Amino acid sequence: MQKGASLPQVTFHTRVRDDSIGGDNPFKWEDKTTSDYFSGKRVILFSLPGAFTPTCSTYQLPGYEKGAADFAQQGIDELYCLSVNDSFVMNKWAQDQGLENVKVIPDGAGEFSRRMGMLVDKSNIGFGPRSWRYAAVVNDGVVEAWFEEPGICDNHGEDPYGVSSPKTVLAWLKENK
Numbered sequence: 001m002q003k004g005a006s007l008p009q010v011t012f013h014t015r016v017r018d019d020s021i022g023g024d025n026p027f028k029w030e031d032k033t034t035s036d037y038f039s040g041k042r043v044i045l046f047s048l049p050g051a052f053t054p055t056c057s058t059y060q061l062p063g064y065e066k067g068a069a070d071f072a073q074q075g076i077d078e079l080y081c082l083s084v085n086d087s088f089v090m091n092k093w094a095q096d097q098g099l100e101n102v103k104v105i106p107d108g109a110g111e112f113s114r115r116m117g118m119l120v121d122k123s124n125i126g127f128g129p130r131s132w133r134y135a136a137v138v139n140d141g142v143v144e145a146w147f148e149e150p151g152i153c154d155n156h157g158e159d160p161y162g163v164s165s166p167k168t169v170l171a172w173l174k175e176n177k
Contacts, residue, residue, distance in 0.1 A: 001116055001117060001118070001134075001136070001143055001146055001148075002143065002146055003143055003144065003145060003146060004142065004143065005142070005143045006141055006142050006143075007034050007038055007116075007138060007141050007142070007143070008034065008112060008115035008116060009033065009034045009035070010033070010034055010111050010112045010115065011031050011032070011033050012031065012032045012033070012034075012037075012105055012106060012107065012112070013029060013031055013086075013087060013106065013108060014029070014030050014031070014032050014087045014105075014106060015027045015028070015029060015030070015087040015088060015091055016028060016030045027091075032105075034112070034141065035141065037078075037080060037105060038138055038140065038141040039140060039141055040140055041077040041078055041139075041140065042075055042076055042077050042137070042138070042139045042140070042144075043076060043077055043078040043079065043080055043137075043138050044064065044071060044076055044078075044079050044080065044135060044136070044137060044138075044169060045080045045082060045135065045136045045138050046060065046064060046079075046080070046081055046082070046134070046135035046136075046164055046169075047081070047082040047083065047107075047113065047116075047118065047131040047132075047133065047134050047135075048060055048061070048081070048082075048083055048131065048133050049083070049084075049122060049127065049130045049131060049132075049133060049159060050083055050084070050085060050127060050130060051083055051085045051089050051090055051092075051093035051104075052089075052093055052096070055159055055161050056083075057093075057097065059161065059165070060133075060161065060164070060165065060166070061081055061097055061099075061102060062097065063165060063166035063167070064079050064081065064101075064102050064166045065079075065097065065099055065100070065101050065102050066166075067166045067170060068100075068101030068102070070170055071166075071170065071173070074170065074173035074174065074177070075173075076137075076173070078103060079101055079102045079103065080102070080103050080104075080105050081102050081103070081104050081105065082104075082105040082106075082107050082112065082113070082131065083104075083105075083106070083107065083130075083131060084107050084108070084109075084110040084113055084119070084129060084130045084131050085106055085107075085108065086106055086108035087106040087108065089106070090104040090105070090106040091104070091106075107131065110129045110130075110131070113129075113130075113131040113132075114129075116131075118131050118132045118134060118148075118152070119131060119132075120132050120152060120153065120154050120155075120156070121154035121155055122154075122155065122156075123155060124155035124157070132148070132149065132152045133148075133149040133159065133160065133161060133164050134146070134147060134148040134149060134163075134164050135147040135163075135164035135165075135168075135169050137169065137172070137173065145169075145172055145176070147163050147164045147168060147169055147172070148163060148164070149161060149162070149163050149164055150163065
């Protein structure tokens, strides 16, 4: 992916709370499209290998959550975290992390990640297909800036982190006002 590229058009299968359902599990399926998330907005999209994983849960997601006000000052309307996990996992992770500012996007079948050119095999650690770690500034569905961790390949032995960090993306936004 590179600057100026349009995001692929896909449908994300999400679960949303609907209190009219009642009971212990008041959620319903709601399909959302790429346009629903990205049209008419300037957002940060960051993608990572998996919910509940160490780097994702300790650094990347909390960093974006805590930095939400700083991103808003730079003209960012939304912060989106995407992972090749289903909506049940992404919702539980968001709840576990106490998210108020970052919205999670489930790419359960990996279709968005594949069409972004970011789907990698992580079978070497028992994950299967997952997203490579990256972040992007996206304006109305078009990539404005791209931050991809180095070494993208199947069964990478490590999980590089830094290029897609909140600190790096925020520094770019401040330098490119």
